[in-house]
Amino acid sequence: MGNKSTLAKGLNAAAGKTLRIAAQPSKPAPATVLIGGHYPPIVRRALLMVQAKQEVPRNLKQLLGEAINDLYAKYGVPQPYKGDA
Numbered sequence: 001m002g003n004k005s006t007l008a009k010g011l012n013a014a015a016g017k018t019l020r021i022a023a024q025p026s027k028p029a030p031a032t033v034l035i036g037g038h039y040p041p042i043v044r045r046a047l048l049m050v051q052a053k054q055e056v057p058r059n060l061k062q063l064l065g066e067a068i069n070d071l072y073a074k075y076g077v078p079q080p081y082k083g084d085a
Contacts, residue, residue: 047060058066065081072079 047063051058051060051063054063062083065083069079069081
């Protein structure tokens with residue numbers, strides 16, 4: 001079956017009307033994306049413990065970015081996290 005705009009064009013053409021559809025502008029890429037998962041509560045507590053033991057204070061986002069970079073380094077992939085911008 002056809003889509004809605006094809007149906008609308010056909011109905012309008014049959015009624016003697018012209019349908020003009022404006023092109024939608026492309027959306028810019030988001031500056032950030034959410035990467036997440038569900039883990040047991042002990043994982044969050046462990047992250048908070050690591051955060052508390054830091055000599056230089058880091059928030060959880062910074063710690064997770066550092067962990068992602070470590071994972072990428074392990075697999076020989078360029079490290080994407082550059083810190084909070």
